[in-house]
Amino acid sequence: MAKTTEHKEGRATVKVVYYTHKTLADGSHPFMVRITKDRKLKYLATGLSLHPKYWNEAKREVRKSFPEPGREELLTKLQEWQTKYENAAKSLAADDEQHDAPAVAAKAIEGRKATRRIKLLAYCTELSDAMKAGGQVGNATIYRDLRNQLAKFLGEAYPEAGGDIAFDKVSVSFCNKWEASLRATGVEEITLSQRFRTLRAVLNKAIAAGVAKGEYYPFARTVAEKHKFQVGKFDVSTAKRAVSRDELRCLEALVPANERQQLAKDVFLFSFYGGGINFVDLAQLRWRDLTGASADTGYPERLNYIRQKTGGKFSLRLLAPAAAIVGAYRPFTYATPTSYVFPVLDPAKHVSPTQIKNRLHKVLGQVNKDLKELGELAGIATPLTTYVARHSFATSLKQGGVATGVISEAMGHKSEAVTAIYLGSFASEIIDAAYEHLL
Template sequence: MARTTTDHKEGRATVRTVYFTSKVLADGSHPFLICITKDRKRKYLATGEKLHPRYWNAEKGGDYRKSIRRSYPDPQRNDLINSLAGWEAKYDTAAGTFVSNDEQHTSADVARKAAEERKAARRVKVLAYVEEIAAGMVKRGQIGNAGVYRDLGNQLAKFIGAEAGAPEPPLGRGREQERAEWVRAHDVPFDRVNVAFCNEWEATLRATGAEEITLSLRFRTLRAVLNKAIGEGVAKREKYPFASNAEERHKFQVGKFDTTTSKRAISRAELERLKALAPATERQQLAKEVFLFSYYAGGINFVDLAQLRWRDLSQTEGAGLRLHYTRQKTGGKFSLRLLAPAEAIIERYRPFTYAGPDAYIFPILNAEKHRTALQVKNRSHKVLGQVNQDLKALATAATIETPLTTYVARHTMATILKRAGVSTAIISETMGHSSESVTAVYLDSFASDVVDSAFENLL
């Protein structure tokens, strides 16, 4: 039992994750345990996580963030790291509570307190937890990601309600209170989301005509929710329905969905025809220049392009303009020298949009009108639809068979760089295609001049 003391300042228990090689599981893997140390006494607790030794690099000092080999495929590697970090955080928080209250305690006290907190947290159910994640994203300005999670919550609610014979869940503005009451009445615990649940939901989605890419997105998002819930002690690892390695073939396989897409890149010859084309309207001119700027600026995503401000440009002596921006989707930071065609597009808009460093470069957003994250999202989504519509008309005029979208510019950039012999790693860096952890490694691995040199192949 923890005791309050005024005689001394209570020391803090240390919490760390241990790859416990002394125990070998049935599939040859070793478990990860949480080790709590207080006054030289240790207590080990199971996390439910495990890893085959071929994916563990003992030479990295035992820190799981470094020792789990990159050959362990993502997203499983990233999911495992996040789960272990969540376990550490729970016990470390419990240890910190004792220190804050200056209570004498043992390692067993820390374990017991964390268990009590996890037990209380498990009262949270699936739909409520998904909404909690989405609401947090809205507060952080991640409107697009919040929409993905809320869409997941809506689809899950329909499925859960149909299984229970309940009426359709209320949706739309002005019905938030009705929906909250519906969720309280029909929500399910995390234990309900098992392999059978996933198989049944997949069959239901397929019956509605959902395509493979939609199925992949739905289940990847659900998997992310469960990983977060396990890391926070809201759900139990024992009921986890998704396969984490080849030995778990009996579990639900998110990778089974065929997300291959039709040809998205256009050839250099088609690109030249688009460049030579004279748009019929100013709106088509914007669409053309958005496409070309994305191509010449490393495949910048439309959402990021729309939010570029004049302050994001810097003049480098003898090397023209340099663009600095943060990718909305991943938070990755990018810095690239603008090629001459991209710089020319920028300068074309300067007389019309420059009203100070905080003004937007492209005439998509208005700093005075679009102030909130939701206003920015809605305006960007509207203009993106117009741009893609106009790009298809330009493709017809330029005799390009591939239906043009802003994504095609991004894909074309990557394809042309690859055919020019630029390494996949550098292309991945320019596009921010990988997970945040992998992107961070790329950013540490390549100097800006290496990426700048690669862009020369786009001319």
């Protein structure tokens, strides 16, 4: 007689993976929990992400170049996610009950809910801390600021909440009250849009993580959900500002009174002639990003850099005015190829992502203040900012008859995925030729 063996339920495999198939708005890729059971996969968001420059694909690990203590904090949080879902898989296997990957996910969430019930502000803090640990200092600040704004509102409008509020209390009525409260303080439409888009992102992450229920979601997902809160109702259109070529000539002819004004002038003109590069990228350019040398002037001929916001790669020919600007800084800022081109960041002082972010924010404010003064001296009616330089670049190309698609590629507009499509469909020679319209 043939022997029979008693069925033993297998255990699901759990692994936290760096999910490169999805790219976030800041160019980073998320870490996902991958649960495998009976050859079927389920992915769960962790809320943690990392820019690809800090990921070693060959070793499948976070690079040691990732600044501490951020690297250690990120690794600790990733291990916590791994352990939590592994324990859930072990528990179900030990019970010897038939189950699948979603059951493992549900078991892990069940355990999490049993230990604590996360509320809105606490979750905002958790997200902010995770982003900071992942090197996303800018996003961490946005979520921290949201938490602080909500805390102030809760203290005034919901004193009975005891300082925090459950996710199921974040209703349409709650959103309407917060909007009214913000409007009473004179908050502009674009700020309202940003605040509510961030709140919406928090709720989406909470639902994905299983700490909030989708049935209480207050935001409209479709046109039919008119009874829900409409984030798109805010008027975020801004007056499009650009200076004319004649006005730009006036700025070029202006002699700054001091080094600070000179830097502001150079930042504006380099952004205009350098493909509309934004201040954050411009300030972090290193001499190794400049290649080639003109036989006539000795100035670099090409700029190659990765945009901080999206991770998109850019390569452009330096027009003579831009090349002359960086050439003037070389005697003062060049020490090694890794030296910064512009005198904004000090590699000895500004090391961590937070230090760099704070320094850039401070200098940008001063540069924009100096640009407004320079604009007035040059007789330019439009208040000058680094944004105006970027917009003037795009407007000049458009007026020169350059196709919108080419301008989109040149500026790195839209998401990284869309930018990647543009980069794959246009030759760099087209972009190089387009810049001739600036001269």
